[in-house]
Amino acid sequence: MFDYTIRRTLLAIPTLLFISLILFLLLDLAPGDPTAQLPLTIPPEVKEKIRESLGLGQPLVIRYLLWLQQFFVNEPLHYLTEITGWDLSGDRQRVLSWQSRSPVVDIILQRLPQTLWVVGMSYVVGVLIALPIGIISAYRQYSWFDQIGTFVSMIGFSVPTFFTGVLLIVVFSVELGWFPSIYDTTHVVDDWSSFLFQVKQMIMPTMVLALYNAAQISRFMRASMLDNLNQDFVRTARSKGLRESTVVLVHVLRNSMIPVVTVIALGVPTVFGGAIITEQVFKVNGLGQLLITAIQANDIPMVQSLTFIFAILIVAFNLIADVLYGVLDPRIRYD
Amino acid sequence: MTDITQSKLEQQSKPRSQWLDVWDQFSTHKGALAGAGFFLFVLLAVIFGPYVWAIDPQYIDIRARNEGMSLAHPLGTDQLGRDTLARLIRGGQTSMAVGLTAMLLSLVVGTLIGVLAGYVRWLDGPLMRLTDLFLALPLLPLLLVIIMLFRETLRSALGPEAGIFLLMVFVIGITSWMQTARIVRGDVLSLKEREFVLAAVSIGTPGRRIILRHILPNVLSPIMVSATLGIANAIITESALSFLGLGFPSDFPTWGRLLFDAIDYLQQDPGRVLWPGLAISLTVLSVNYMGDGLRDALDPRIRGR
Numbered sequence: 001m002f003d004y005t006i007r008r009t010l011l012a013i014p015t016l017l018f019i020s021l022i023l024f025l026l027l028d029l030a031p032g033d034p035t036a037q038l039p040l041t042i043p044p045e046v047k048e049k050i051r052e053s054l055g056l057g058q059p060l061v062i063r064y065l066l067w068l069q070q071f072f073v074n075e076p077l078h079y080l081t082e083i084t085g086w087d088l089s090g091d092r093q094r095v096l097s098w099q100s101r102s103p104v105v106d107i108i109l110q111r112l113p114q115t116l117w118v119v120g121m122s123y124v125v126g127v128l129i130a131l132p133i134g135i136i137s138a139y140r141q142y143s144w145f146d147q148i149g150t151f152v153s154m155i156g157f158s159v160p161t162f163f164t165g166v167l168l169i170v171v172f173s174v175e176l177g178w179f180p181s182i183y184d185t186t187h188v189v190d191d192w193s194s195f196l197f198q199v200k201q202m203i204m205p206t207m208v209l210a211l212y213n214a215a216q217i218s219r220f221m222r223a224s225m226l227d228n229l230n231q232d233f234v235r236t237a238r239s240k241g242l243r244e245s246t247v248v249l250v251h252v253l254r255n256s257m258i259p260v261v262t263v264i265a266l267g268v269p270t271v272f273g274g275a276i277i278t279e280q281v282f283k284v285n286g287l288g289q290l291l292i293t294a295i296q297a298n299d300i301p302m303v304q305s306l307t308f309i310f311a312i313l314i315v316a317f318n319l320i321a322d323v324l325y326g327v328l329d330p331r332i333r334y335d
Numbered sequence: 336m337t338d339i340t341q342s343k344l345e346q347q348s349k350p351r352s353q354w355l356d357v358w359d360q361f362s363t364h365k366g367a368l369a370g371a372g373f374f375l376f377v378l379l380a381v382i383f384g385p386y387v388w389a390i391d392p393q394y395i396d397i398r399a400r401n402e403g404m405s406l407a408h409p410l411g412t413d414q415l416g417r418d419t420l421a422r423l424i425r426g427g428q429t430s431m432a433v434g435l436t437a438m439l440l441s442l443v444v445g446t447l448i449g450v451l452a453g454y455v456r457w458l459d460g461p462l463m464r465l466t467d468l469f470l471a472l473p474l475l476p477l478l479l480v481i482i483m484l485f486r487e488t489l490r491s492a493l494g495p496e497a498g499i500f501l502l503m504v505f506v507i508g509i510t511s512w513m514q515t516a517r518i519v520r521g522d523v524l525s526l527k528e529r530e531f532v533l534a535a536v537s538i539g540t541p542g543r544r545i546i547l548r549h550i551l552p553n554v555l556s557p558i559m560v561s562a563t564l565g566i567a568n569a570i571i572t573e574s575a576l577s578f579l580g581l582g583f584p585s586d587f588p589t590w591g592r593l594l595f596d597a598i599d600y601l602q603q604d605p606g607r608v609l610w611p612g613l614a615i616s617l618t619v620l621s622v623n624y625m626g627d628g629l630r631d632a633l634d635p636r637i638r639g640r
Contacts, residue, residue, distance in 0.1 A: 015471055020471075026480065043406055132421030154366075154627075156621040160571050162578045162591075163612035166598060181601075182412045278577055292579060304496055315575040318471065320466040 005323050012043075012315050018069075019311045024064050027300050039223025070095045071305065074106050099299045108287065108306065115286030119275045122206040126213030127264060133214070138229060139248060147333050149218065161274060161325020165208045165281035172204060179204050183284040205282040213271060220263045224256040231255075258328045265321040269313040360632040370621035375619050377422050379632045381431050384424035384566070392421040392588065413607065423610055426588040430615070433503050433589070440508030440567035442515060446558055448521025450546055454527060464471050465522070474510050482581045497584050503576070507569050508547020515561040522554045536591070557632035563626035567619045574615050591614045 058066075074094055094103040096219075133153070137146035163317055173181035180201050189198050228234065237251045238244075276288030283289075287306065294302035362368055396415060412418055450463040482502060490500035526532060527550070535545050574591025576582040583589050585596060593611035600607055 015468060018468060019471060023477075026477075050434070065465050154623060155620065158567065159616040160575060160619070162575060163594065163616055166594070166601070166612065170601060170608060174605050175600060252450075269473070272376050273473060276475055276479075277578065278580060291479070295479055295581075307473055307476045307480060310476050311471060313412075314471050314473055 001326060004203070004326055008319055008322055012319050014317055016312060019069065019315075020308055021064065021305055023304055023311070024067060025060075027304055028060060028063075060263060067095070071308070075103075078103075079149040079296075089144065095301055095305055097294075097302045097303050099294065099302065104302050104305045107290065108309070111287050111290050112287065114183075114284055115272070115275060115288065116207050116277070118183070118202065118284055118286065119209065119271050119276070120204065120245070122209030123268065123271050125206060125214055127208060127217060130214040130217035131221055131260075133227055134218040135248070135253065137218070138222045138225030141226065146222075151223070153215040153218045156211045160277075161208050161212050162277050162281055164211060165204070165278055168204050168208060182284070182295070185284045185285050205278050205284060208281070209271065209274065209278050212274065213267065216267065217260065221227050221256070221260050224259050225252060228252045228256045252308050259326065261328060262321040262325050265324055268317045269310065272310060272313060354462060357632045361628050364624075364628035364631060366624040367632075370624030370628070373617065374625060377427065377614075377621070378431065380503070381424060381427040384423075384427070388420055390418045390421040390422060392417060392425040393586070411602075418431055419593075419607070419610060421486050422588045422593060423590075424616060426590045426593050426611065427439040429583065429587070429589040430570055430573060430591070431618075432572040433500065433507070435567045436504045437507035437511070437569035438562055439574070440504060441512040441565050441569075442558060442562055444508065445512035445515025445561070446513065446519055446551075446554075449516040450523055450550065450554075451506045453520040453523025454517065454542070454546060454550065460519075462516075466516050469510070470617070472510070475575070478506055478510060478576060479579065479581055481577060486581075496587055497601050499587075501574055503582065507572050511565060511568055511572075515558065515565070518557045518561060519554050522557055523550055524552050526553055556629075559633065560626055562630060567622040568621075569617060571621055 063191075075252045078094060095105065096102065097104050097107060100107065133149050137143075137149040138145055169181045172178045178200075181204075183201050183205060185200060187193050187194065188199070234247060234252055237247045272287070275286065276291060278284070280286040280292065291297075291303065291306045294306065361371075393626045413422070448462050448466065450591030451465075452459045485502060485535060486499065489502050491502065532545060532549055535549055541550075570590075573582060573589065574594065577589050580595060583592050585592060590611040594608055594615070597604075597607040597611065
C-alpha cells in the first residue's frame with residue numbers, strides 16, 4: 001500500500017509539470033500585451049524598460065524555468081521565513097501581480113477564507129443532505145420518496161447554479177427581503193447579532209452549491225446502494241437473523257461507501273471551479289472573483305498562479321481518491 | 336405437424352429489429368419520453384420559431400421598453416423595447432447550435448481517441464496519458480483564459496459572430512471528449528477479443544474495415560448516451576461562459592447572455608431572468624432524462640425485463 005501511494009505521488013509530478021507548461025505556453029503564445037493599456041504619452045524606450053521589468057525580454061525557456069523557481073522554491077521559502085523567523089528567502093524574487101504589484105500568493109491567501117467558507121460549507125451541507133437521501137431512496141426503491149428524491153436530484157443536476165442563484169435572489173431578496181443578495185466579506189463576527197447576519201448572508205450561496213453537489217452525490221449513493229442490496233452477503237446477513245438496521249447500515253452501507261467516498265474526494269476541486277459562478281452571482285470576493293478580475297485585467301502572473309493552483313487541487317484530490325480507494329477496498333491494491 | 340409449428344412460430348415472432356426493441360424499452364421510461372418530446376419541441380421552436388413569431392429580435396421600440404406580458408409581447412420586452420420572445424428564440428438558435436456542434440466535435444474526438452487507444456496497442460499508453468492529463472486540467476478557469484486570450488483575434492479575423500461561435504464550439508468540444516474516449520476504449524478493448532472480430536481478422540479484413548464494420552456499430556450505444564450528456568454539458572458551459580460575460584456579445588443573444596443581461600434589471604423586472612433560465616434548465620433537464628432513458632434502452636441486460 002505504501003509503495004502504491006509513493007508510486008502514485010511520483011506520477012503526479014510530471015503531470016503537474018506538464019500542466020504548468022501548457023498553462024505557461026498558452027498564456028505566452030496568446031496575443032495581447034500587458035503594456036498595451038498604458039497611455040500613449042509614455043515614450044517607447046520607457047515602455048521597453050517597463051516590459052523588461054515585467055520580465056518579458058527573456059527567451060521562453062528561461063522565463064518558464066524562472067517561473068517554476070519562483071513558484072516552487074521562492075514562495076515556500078518565503079513562508080518558511082515568515083513562520084520561523086530565519087532568513088531563508090533572502091531577496092529572492094516572488095511572483096508579483098501586474099495589477100497591484102504585490103505578491104500573488106499574498107492576495108490569494110487573503111481571498112482564500114471567503115471561498116473556503118462558502119464552498120467548504122456548501123460541500124459539507126451537500127454531502128450531509130445527499131447521503132441519507134441516497135440511502136433511503138435505494139432502500140425503498142420506486143417508493144414515493146425515491147421518485148421525489150430522484151426527480152429533485154435530476155433537477156439539481158440539470159439546473160445550472162447561475163439560474164438557481166438568481167432565482168433564490170429574486171424570491172428571497174427581491175420579493176421577500178429575508179436575505180441580503182450580496183455577500184459582505186468585510187463583515188466581522190464578534191457578537192450574536194453579527195453571527196446571525198453572517199449565517200443569513202451565507203445561506204443562499206451555500207444552498208445553491210449544496211443543492212448542486214447533493215444532487216450528484218445522492219445519485220451515486222443510490223446507485224451504489226442498489227448494487228450492493230442484492231448481493232449474496234446481504235442475504236446471508238439477513239438469514240443469520242441480524243437486525244435490518246444492522247444489515248443496511250453496516251453490511252450494505254459500508255460497502256456502498258467505497259465508490260461514494262472517492263466521488264466525494266474527486267468532487268472537491270470541481271466545486272472550486274463551480275464556485276467561480278456562484279461567487280459571481282452573490283458577489284463573494286473569493287478566488288473565483290479574483291480569477292475573473294485578473295483575466296479581465298490581463299494580469300498574467302495572477303491568472304497563471306490561480307489556474308495552476310486549481311490544477312494542483314485537481315491532481316491532489318485525484319491522488320487522494322486513488323489512495324482512499326486502495327485503503328477502503330483491498331481488492332484493488334496493486335501490491 | 337412441422338408446418339403448423341413453423342407457421343405458428345412465424346405468427347408469434349414478427350421480424351423485430353434491434354432498434355424497435357430499443358424504442359419499446361425507451362418508451363416505457365416516461366421521463367425519457369417526455370424529455371425527448373420537449374427537446375424536439377425546443378428544436379422545432381428554435382428552427383421554425385422565427386417564421387411563426389416574425390418580430391425582429393433586434394428591432395428597438397424604445398417607447399415599449401420594460402413592458403410586462405401582453406398580447407403584443409407575450410413575454411414582455413427588455414430595456415430597449417426588444418421583444419423577449421423573439422430574442423429567446425434567436426438565443427435558442429445560438430445555444431442549441433453551439434450545444435449540438437460542440438457535442439459532435441467532442442464525440443468525434445472522443446470516439447477517435449477511444450477507438451485508436453483500444454485498437455492500436457502501442458497508442459494505448461500515450462493516448463490514455465493524454466486523456467488523464469486533460470482530465471486533470473482545471474476546465475472552467477482554462478476555458479475562461481482561452482476565451483479571454485483569443486477572443487479579440489478571432490473576432491477581427493472572422494467577424495464577431497462566426498469568430499466567437501467557432502471559438503466556443505472548439506473550446507467546449509476540445510475540453511469534453513475525455514469521458515467518451517474512456518468509455519469507448521474500454522468497450523473496444525473487450526470487443527477486440529471477441530470471436531467475430533477474430534473471424535474477421537482471420538479472413539484478412541484490413542484494420543480500417545474491422546473498426547468501421549465490426550467495432551464502431553457495437554460501441555454505438557455508449558456513444559449515443561454520451562452524446563446526450565454532451566449536449567447538456569455544452570449548453571450549460573456555453574451559458575455559464577456567457578453568464579460570466581465572456582461569451583457572445585450582447586447584441587448577439589444566447590440564453591446565457593439573456594440571463595446575464597437580465598440580472599441588471601433584477602429589482603425592476605424580476606420576471607425577466609425567468610425565461611432564459613427556464614429555457615436552459617428545461618432543455619438540459621429534458622436532455623438528461625433522454626440520456627437516462629437511452630442508457631436503459633440500449634443496455635441489453637435491462638431491455639425486455
